[in-house]
Amino acid sequence: MSDGHDHDHPQADPRAIRTEALEKLLTDQGLVVPEAVDAILKHYEEDVGPMNGARAVARAWTDPSYRERLLADGTAAIAELSLGGPQGERLVVVENTPEVHNVVVCTLCSCYPWPVLGLPPAWYKDPAYRSRVVREPRAVLREFGLDLSEGVEVRVWDSSAEIRYMVLPERPAGTEGESEEALAARVSRDAMIGVARVEA
Amino acid sequence: MSERVLPQDGPTAPPRANGELVFAEPWESRIFGVTLALLEAGRFEWPEFQQCLIEAIARHETEVGEGEYHYYACWLEAFRSLAFEKGWIDAGALGALEGELASRPPGHDH
Numbered sequence: 295m296s297d298g299h300d301h302d303h304p305q306a307d308p309r310a311i312r313t314e315a316l317e318k319l320l321t322d323q324g325l326v327v328p329e330a331v332d333a334i335l336k337h338y339e340e341d342v343g344p345m346n347g348a349r350a351v352a353r354a355w356t357d358p359s360y361r362e363r364l365l366a367d368g369t370a371a372i373a374e375l376s377l378g379g380p381q382g383e384r385l386v387v388v389e390n391t392p393e394v395h396n397v398v399v400c401t402l403c404s405c406y407p408w409p410v411l412g413l414p415p416a417w418y419k420d421p422a423y424r425s426r427v428v429r430e431p432r433a434v435l436r437e438f439g440l441d442l443s444e445g446v447e448v449r450v451w452d453s454s455a456e457i458r459y460m461v462l463p464e465r466p467a468g469t470e471g472e473s474e475e476a477l478a479a480r481v482s483r484d485a486m487i488g489v490a491r492v493e494a
Numbered sequence: 495m496s497e498r499v500l501p502q503d504g505p506t507a508p509p510r511a512n513g514e515l516v517f518a519e520p521w522e523s524r525i526f527g528v529t530l531a532l533l534e535a536g537r538f539e540w541p542e543f544q545q546c547l548i549e550a551i552a553r554h555e556t557e558v559g560e561g562e563y564h565y566y567a568c569w570l571e572a573f574r575s576l577a578f579e580k581g582w583i584d585a586g587a588l589g590a591l592e593g594e595l596a597s598r599p600p601g602h603d604h
Contacts, residue, residue, distance in 0.1 A: 306596060309570055310521040315591040316574065317528050319583050325537065331527035334534070338526075339516055380533060380540070402548045404565065413516060413526075419565045421555050455541055 338413060344483035346377050347410030347460055350387075351486065352478035355465040365389055368460065372410060381458055382409035388451060389462040390488075395442055397435065397488030398451045398459040399427045405453035407460045411483055418487065428452060438489040461486050466494035522566040529573050538580060546572035546579075 320326040350372050354361035364371040368385030372378060385407055388396040400406065401424050406414040417423050427434045431448045435441075442448060451459040463485040469477060484490035517523040532538060550568040558564075577583040 306598075306600075307519070307521065308592075308596070309567055310519065311592050311595045312570060312574070312588075313521040313525045313528075315588055315595055316577065316583065317524055319587060319591060320528065320532075320577075323582070325535070325582055326528055326531050330531050331524065334530045335523050335527045380530065403544060403551055404547075405544075416565070421563055455544065 338408075342379075342408060343412035344410070344481075344486060345478070346372075346375075346412075347407070347483075347486045348478040348481035349375055349474070350377070350410060350460075351462060351481045352474040354462055355477055356474055361389075361462075364462065377409050379409045381405070382407055384456045385410065385458050385460060386451075387460050387462050388449070390464045390491075392464070393445070394447045394449060395435075395488065396449045396451060396459075396461045397427060397431055398453065398461060399424055400453040401425065401428055405458060407458035410460050411486055415483070435489060438484070440490055461488040463492045466492050468494040517566075519566075522569075525566065525570050525573055529569070532582075537582070538576060542579075543572060543576050546575045550575070 317326060317328065317331070321328060350364060353375070354364045360371065360374075363374075364387050368387040369378065369382060371387070372382065372385060388398075390396055399418075404414055404419040406418065423434065428450050431450050432442060435448070453459060463481065465477070466480070469480070480492050482490055482492065485492045517526065529543065533540060533543070547569060550571040551565075554563065554568050554571075574583075574588070577588075578585055
């Protein structure tokens with residue numbers, strides 16, 4: 295090559311170009327400030343994630359009155375932990391019991407309770423999960439390694455336009471006396487979506 | 495369930511936090527961030543964008559096979575629709591700028 299380079303220059307991704315063009319036009323009009331976008335991304339990368347929901351779960355496990363408040367009004371209860379923000383304005387927490395197992399989906403897009411779980415994993419947004427978990431929840435859960443007995447009722451919560459759901463998993467046996475911090479460390483994102491349990 | 499395969503470690507690995515991949519490509523994070531910036535500025539209500547997203551996803555699902563599904567491509571399309579609907583951006587201006595950026599010579603800062 296005449297400029298001395300010996301590596302490829304792949305065609306720029308049209309989606310990257312489109313995104314760059316959108317951001318530039320919006321910035322030129324004063325509708326967007328790139329530094330504000332950077333700050334938002336930093337926030338979602340560092341501050342927002344399932345460790346937040348895990349704190350609420352651990353508190354609910356150790357404090358029965360908090361548990362009641364969490365189940366009565368998820369948004370208000372997580373605000374007590376300084377959690378909130380976009381996609382958490384109407385948070386409903388559903389509890390797992392020995393008789394009932396809950397699992398969450400958004401069949402039409404990707405609705406997900408960002409303030410407590412962060413951004414959804416790729417599989418949650420995938421058409422296969424979104425359509426199958428409402429049709430054959432037990433089969434889907436089995437594929438996640440969760441085998442529920444026939445006596446357990448499975449409830450699938452399809453996020454509507456406004457409501458975002460989070461599952462309050464059952465506290466595993468043998469964890470009596472553990473600190474909230476230790477309990478929170480046990481709680482996975484998948485358990486709060488409902489495709490896993492919290493094991494001791 | 496399809497999973498995207500990407501380099502997991504090293505300087506070329508996508509940003510990852512809380513043990514979870516956040517965005518596969520930089521443009522995905524930018525379009526997400528721009529959408530949220532406008533939301534937080536009160537320029538639109540979430541259900542407006544959500545409706546565009548639902549429609550973009552439905553169109554995408556009928557067009558592509560399993561394994562080809564690209565969520566943020568749907569998000570980008572949804573955002574573009576919303577931007578036109580709200581009058582933030584003119585389609586002609588966007589097309590022209592895209593053309594300019596696409597014919598830019600590749601960056602040689604390496």
